Amino acid sequence: MYSATIFCLFFIQHSFSQTFPDGFSFSLPAQDTSSGDFLPHFLAISISENNFNSIDGNGHFSINGKPIRFFGTNFSADAAFPVKSKAWFIAGRLRKMGFNLVRFHHLDNPWSVQSIFELGSDTRHLNTTTLDRMEYLISELKQNGIFVNMNLHVSRTFRAQDGIPDYDSLPEFSKGVNYFDPQHLALHKEYAKQLLTHRNPYTGKSLANDPVLAMVELTNENSLYRFWRDGALKPRRQKGLLAMRHVKMLDSLWNDFLIKKYSSTDSLRRAWSVGSVNREPSEQIRNGGFETGIASQWQIEKNGEVQTVWNNEIFNVYHGSISGKVTVTHTDGTDWHIQFKQTGLTVYKDSVYTISFAARADSLRKISVSIMKETSPWTWLGGTAVMLSPEWQNFSFTIRADVTLLSDVRLTFSLGAQAGTFWFDNISMKQPVTSGLSADESLEEKNIVRNEYVQCSALSDQRVKDLTSFYLKLETDYYVQMKLFLKDSLGIQVPIVGTNWNVGPADLSAQAEMDYIDNHTYWDHPQFPGVPWSSWDWSINNTPMVSSTHGGTITGLMAGAAMSKKPYTISEYNHPFPNRYQTEGVLLISSYASFHDVDGILYFDYNGSANDWESDFQSSYFNISRNAAILSLIPSCAFAYRNGLISKYEELISLQYSKDFLQRFPKLDNGTWQAVELFPSLLSLQHGVRVESYHAEATTDFSQFTDIPSTLFTSDTKELVWNTNGLFSVQTKKFVGVTGLLNQFTNSTIGPVILNSADKFGTITWLSLTEDSLSVSRKSLLSVSTRIQNTTMVWDGLTTIHDMWGTAPTEIEPINLTLSLAVYADSLYVFPLNVFGNTAGVKKIVYPSSANLFTISLDQKEFPSLWFGIEAFGEELTKVVVPEKSIPKEFQLLQNFPNPFNPSTTVTYALPYDTFVVVKLYDVMGREIRSLVNEYQSAGVHTIPFDASALSGGIYFYTLRAGN
Numbered sequence: 001m002y003s004a005t006i007f008c009l010f011f012i013q014h015s016f017s018q019t020f021p022d023g024f025s026f027s028l029p030a031q032d033t034s035s036g037d038f039l040p041h042f043l044a045i046s047i048s049e050n051n052f053n054s055i056d057g058n059g060h061f062s063i064n065g066k067p068i069r070f071f072g073t074n075f076s077a078d079a080a081f082p083v084k085s086k087a088w089f090i091a092g093r094l095r096k097m098g099f100n101l102v103r104f105h106h107l108d109n110p111w112s113v114q115s116i117f118e119l120g121s122d123t124r125h126l127n128t129t130t131l132d133r134m135e136y137l138i139s140e141l142k143q144n145g146i147f148v149n150m151n152l153h154v155s156r157t158f159r160a161q162d163g164i165p166d167y168d169s170l171p172e173f174s175k176g177v178n179y180f181d182p183q184h185l186a187l188h189k190e191y192a193k194q195l196l197t198h199r200n201p202y203t204g205k206s207l208a209n210d211p212v213l214a215m216v217e218l219t220n221e222n223s224l225y226r227f228w229r230d231g232a233l234k235p236r237r238q239k240g241l242l243a244m245r246h247v248k249m250l251d252s253l254w255n256d257f258l259i260k261k262y263s264s265t266d267s268l269r270r271a272w273s274v275g276s277v278n279r280e281p282s283e284q285i286r287n288g289g290f291e292t293g294i295a296s297q298w299q300i301e302k303n304g305e306v307q308t309v310w311n312n313e314i315f316n317v318y319h320g321s322i323s324g325k326v327t328v329t330h331t332d333g334t335d336w337h338i339q340f341k342q343t344g345l346t347v348y349k350d351s352v353y354t355i356s357f358a359a360r361a362d363s364l365r366k367i368s369v370s371i372m373k374e375t376s377p378w379t380w381l382g383g384t385a386v387m388l389s390p391e392w393q394n395f396s397f398t399i400r401a402d403v404t405l406l407s408d409v410r411l412t413f414s415l416g417a418q419a420g421t422f423w424f425d426n427i428s429m430k431q432p433v434t435s436g437l438s439a440d441e442s443l444e445e446k447n448i449v450r451n452e453y454v455q456c457s458a459l460s461d462q463r464v465k466d467l468t469s470f471y472l473k474l475e476t477d478y479y480v481q482m483k484l485f486l487k488d489s490l491g492i493q494v495p496i497v498g499t500n501w502n503v504g505p506a507d508l509s510a511q512a513e514m515d516y517i518d519n520h521t522y523w524d525h526p527q528f529p530g531v532p533w534s535s536w537d538w539s540i541n542n543t544p545m546v547s548s549t550h551g552g553t554i555t556g557l558m559a560g561a562a563m564s565k566k567p568y569t570i571s572e573y574n575h576p577f578p579n580r581y582q583t584e585g586v587l588l589i590s591s592y593a594s595f596h597d598v599d600g601i602l603y604f605d606y607n608g609s610a611n612d613w614e615s616d617f618q619s620s621y622f623n624i625s626r627n628a629a630i631l632s633l634i635p636s637c638a639f640a641y642r643n644g645l646i647s648k649y650e651e652l653i654s655l656q657y658s659k660d661f662l663q664r665f666p667k668l669d670n671g672t673w674q675a676v677e678l679f680p681s682l683l684s685l686q687h688g689v690r691v692e693s694y695h696a697e698a699t700t701d702f703s704q705f706t707d708i709p710s711t712l713f714t715s716d717t718k719e720l721v722w723n724t725n726g727l728f729s730v731q732t733k734k735f736v737g738v739t740g741l742l743n744q745f746t747n748s749t750i751g752p753v754i755l756n757s758a759d760k761f762g763t764i765t766w767l768s769l770t771e772d773s774l775s776v777s778r779k780s781l782l783s784v785s786t787r788i789q790n791t792t793m794v795w796d797g798l799t800t801i802h803d804m805w806g807t808a809p810t811e812i813e814p815i816n817l818t819l820s821l822a823v824y825a826d827s828l829y830v831f832p833l834n835v836f837g838n839t840a841g842v843k844k845i846v847y848p849s850s851a852n853l854f855t856i857s858l859d860q861k862e863f864p865s866l867w868f869g870i871e872a873f874g875e876e877l878t879k880v881v882v883p884e885k886s887i888p889k890e891f892q893l894l895q896n897f898p899n900p901f902n903p904s905t906t907v908t909y910a911l912p913y914d915t916f917v918v919v920k921l922y923d924v925m926g927r928e929i930r931s932l933v934n935e936y937q938s939a940g941v942h943t944i945p946f947d948a949s950a951l952s953g954g955i956y957f958y959t960l961r962a963g964n
Contacts, residue, residue, distance in 0.1 A: 164184075397454060
């Protein structure tokens with residue numbers, strides 16, 4: 001079906017110029033709440049009283065017994081408190097575009113006047129001005145049928161007036177410590193009560209008693225387990241994030257945990273000694289201290305137009321008399337294009353290795369370190385990313401090999417992200433010793449060391465299991481206490497989630513106690529190698545996810561984060577600006593979220609301002625309210641997602657985890673962003689994947705899942721097809737979409753659409769606006785989007801614009817494409833729509849190039865629109881597009897046979913085209929007895945076997961309702 005030419009990453013990055021000279025304006029008006037002529041209609045129906053969001057028996061959100069999916073967005077910081085005069089059109093426009101949920105995020109921020117707390121005051125009293133603005137906005141959202149996801153702890157930063165000891169020495173936003181500091185727990189409860197029980201004067205209800213509240217999130221992107229994994233639960237002077245008060249508090253809780261479990265040191269020593277080994281580990285790295293010179297055993301690999309100088313350093317060395325020094329003089333910004341490496345290493349399957357090294361740089365510089373196969377296919381075994389500074393630092397990470405590779409492994413330091421100078425010393429790769437309780441540790445003295453995550457490979461299994469259990473128990477206790485408080489004390493009636501952005505199954509297991517599971521991810525999130533969130537020093541990779549061979553964000557989201565019988569949401573998602581391929585994200589996430597039966601997807605974010613909602617200027621990485629390239633695709637994708645036009649998986653891969661496996665998981669972890677991949681995550685592009693239990697007797701045998709050596713992934717429903725050479729498509733009866741390097745996949749067929757030609761990357765959706773399939777629909781919407789840029793925006797190379805964002809207006813890059821649409825008609829009207837979604841007096845009349853096949857040329861230079869309405873006329877069916885079979889000319893409902901009958905008969909009917917069919921049975925009084933058919937069906941003759949053994953004898957009627 002598709003061409004299969006493979007292009008290297010370098011070509012993809014340079015196949016388009018960074019800026020385009022012929023852009024057009026298509027600013028979607030902020031104050032537009034109307035219903036467009038050719039847009040799907042999302043009605044303004046106020047949320048009914050007492051119809052609270054709940055969870056049904058199938059583990060999905062439900063309101064008044066009817067399942068609901070949420071297509072939402074985030075109102076972050078200032079955006080949560082807009083001036084009241086604008087609230088009506090903010091809510092109305094959201095509803096028009098297809099959003100039905102708003103997540104209120106960063107209400108508690110410390111940096112803005114627009115915060116739920118007064119700037120410069122304490123955080124124990126709400127700001128009455130901003131609270132009033134938010135409650136007015138919520139009342140407008142409610143009138144438009146838009147629900148609220150309320151976040152309780154996001155960026156709250158304690159102040160001196162709050163009475164928190166060491167308030168200025170807490171981790172950012174006091175994350176982590178909330179799980180074990182009782183004072184923080186008490187203040188979280190206090191804030192929740194203030195926020196959720198305050199009576200909204202515009203609705204007459206508190207959020208706790210208002211069905212506009214759909215769900216509550218306890219704490220954002222906050223995992224104690226992840227803090228442990230990241231080495232943050234130690235004093236600041238040891239590169240941790242905790243004040244000594246909290247270090248001692250954790251140490252005390254850890255020893256109390258062990259005393260409660262083991263009672264005595266002898267009992268603890270016996271448990272922890274099982275499996276401990278006392279031996280000297282063997283060193284694999286040759287000349288790790290560079291004492292025989294940097295050229296001995298070490299190499300530099302260069303890819304692309306890069307330049308380096310490497311030599312010995314005898315000044316300011318870390319250990320001995322020499323260190324290794326690498327100076328990157330010229331780079332193209334891709335880290336792996338310069339690799340400082342040692343080859344010829346060996347690993348054995350299921351063995352653990354600890355890699356350690358000392359390093360520094362001439363300034364703050366982030367590098368990646370990896371253990372990988374030296375030859376094709378260059379299998380990645382593990383690694384990490386570290387931030388170097390001008391001072392020497394020690395780093396270490398652990399991997400577990402899943403294959404045996406003899407003298408075919410390399411240790412690589414990737415240095416090509418930026419020019420600069422790097423120093424290395426004491427590089428080591430060993431199989432660690434395994435130890436239990438040390439001789440000087442005692443429960444009676446309460447001095448049992450709380451080991452770091454990276455040390456787990458050198459600890460006995462039981463010691464690791466106890467450490468894992470300790471941190472997960474602290475998390476779970478916090479969630480349970482907060483959940484009970486919200487439900488029992490405050491009367492919250494809607495589902496509650498703990499946190500999001502967890503890492504690996506052990507971390508996720510703590511969320512199993514909550515009502516639903518939530519997750520976050522981004523494709524090509526901005527990177528800040530020096531100062532976090534620097535306005536100048538940042539970059540993106542600027543590559544398309546559709547060309548990702550590992551499934552991009554989808555595999556991370558869908559390959560095992562969701563749980564069976566629990567709703568699953570993705571409350572933050574984006575392909576941030578100025579990535580040139582960002583429009584792909586809307587179609588990809590809505591399609592795979594539908595396929596995986598996800599209950600809510602929310603774009604991050606909608607806006608970040610309290611006052612400016614109208615400017616035609618893309619002012620941030622994430623804002624989509626002014627991003628016409630993304631927003632133009634939302635109506636069709638939101639409608640398809642919310643109405644289930646894309647089918648869920650047919651086959652479900654169920655995962656089971658035992659308690660023992662989860663507790664020992666740190667010994668398996670290879671240090672990657674998503675933790676070790678236990679099975680091929682690419683399976684999630686083909687099948688559903690959900691966790692069945694975290695308390696199973698045995699863990700799933702992951703060896704049963706074989707790898708998928710392919711670039712073409714088709715869902716088991718046959719509706720989604722991802723060619724990782726650069727094209728993704730979805731085809732259903734009422735919705736078709738395609739995104740990718742369209743110019744490289746001409747003459748591709750996607751259901752009733754043929755992509756004849758295109759001149760660049762783009763995203764296309766085609767949505768039926770009637771109950772009929774696209775091939776017979778009289779009215780449909782074609783959305784065509786590419787990329788945007790601000791006027792006078794300036795790129796520096798391929799990966800950043802620094803702070804040169806340009807000026808208004810924002811422009812769209814035009815695409816020139818030709819499509820053939822299979823429609824049963826004798827002519828089509830194609831209307832380029834205006835920014836309101838209405839016809840503007842211009843139309844193209846298109847006649848079939850062959851029977852029921854219409855070729856449409858759309859050049860956005862000629863027709864500067866992202867929306868095209870299509871109206872079909874006539875019903876030319878002489879030569880159908882479907883394979884030849886007996887297709888009737890008209891609808892028919894035939895007499896059942898036999899008649900009379902006892903107890904069974906057959907009902908026959910005929911359909912001239914694919915459409916939605918309802919067949920119902922009635923008694924002689926006109927009362928509905930049974931629904932025999934209620935589904936989409938294909939053209940042709942259909943029969944229904946009907947068993948009436950449960951009915952009384954008598955006369956019955958049946959009706960067929962189909963098409964128009």
